[in-house]
Each structure stands twice: as C-alpha cells, then as structure tokens.
Amino acid sequence: MATPTTAVKAKPATPKKKKDLKLDSWVLHVQTTDNNTILTLVDDNGNKVLWSGTGKLGYKGSKKSTPYAAELLTKQILKEAQSFGLKEIGVIFRWCGLARDGVFKAINEIGLIDIKYINENTAIQFGGCKGKRKKRI
Numbered sequence: 001m002a003t004p005t006t007a008v009k010a011k012p013a014t015p016k017k018k019k020d021l022k023l024d025s026w027v028l029h030v031q032t033t034d035n036n037t038i039l040t041l042v043d044d045n046g047n048k049v050l051w052s053g054t055g056k057l058g059y060k061g062s063k064k065s066t067p068y069a070a071e072l073l074t075k076q077i078l079k080e081a082q083s084f085g086l087k088e089i090g091v092i093f094r095w096c097g098l099a100r101d102g103v104f105k106a107i108n109e110i111g112l113i114d115i116k117y118i119n120e121n122t123a124i125q126f127g128g129c130k131g132k133r134k135k136r137i
Contacts, residue, residue: 025088025116026081030070032097035062037070039077039103049084050077070099074106078113090116094123 026049029040041050054069057076063069078086089107093100107113 022085024085025090026086027090027092028074028077028103029092029094030099030103031094032065032070032099033095034065034097036064037073037097037099037102039070039073041077041081050080052077065097065099067098067100067102067105070102071106074103075110078106078110082110082112086113088114088116090119092119092121094121096122 023043025044027042027044029042031038031040036053036055038053039051040048042048052073054064054073057069057072059066059069078089091103091107107115
C-alpha cells in the first residue's frame, strides 16, 4: 500500500523589482540591418539596461527596417529611460540601414536629452574571401 505524501506548498510568485538606476549619461547602441533594427541602452559600465527590436512593436517582414519603425522604437525606449533619470546620451551605430534617420528624429522630438557623441562602429571588411573567377567567353 502506498504511503500518503504531504503536499508541498508552492511559493507565491514575487513580482519583478524595477531597476533602481539613477544615471545621467547612457549609451544607445543602434544596430540597423537590411531586415531589422535593434536598440540597446546601456550604462557607462556597459551593463544592458533596456533593449528592444522593431518586432516587439508588431512589425513583420520588411516593415521592421523602416525609419518610421525605428522612430517609434526609439521613442518607446527613451521614454522608459527618462523614468531612470536619462539626461545625456551617446549614440553608437552599427551596420548601415535606413533606420538612422528615424533614431535622430525621435531623439529630437522627445527633447530634454542631450547627445554627447555619435560614433560609427560598423565593421570594415579587409582581406576576406577569394573573389569569384572571371567568366570565360
């Protein structure tokens, strides 16, 4: 005969705590490709605080790489960051996509945020693979 077991009570779920960050200057990493735009907001030490992609806004396919989608995404992230005390921002771009214009437009429309610096961090190919052979006619 089986022995009765005692039921283990599950711990109640604890709500996630909001980050208590109060920083003045942050760095916004903008990765724009031909298919998507990803924004990452980090503090001065390089710790990721907020991030999002245009897919989270509900865009699918080629609409994710548009400047308008990047503008809406930037506004959303910067409004969240203002609750943490965002005043200055440094912008680092990676890859070349169309969303750069949308990011600057959103930063200017929000206002109250100073841009400290703008850097270009796109990788430059050197050397690389051997090219295709010339076709013989």
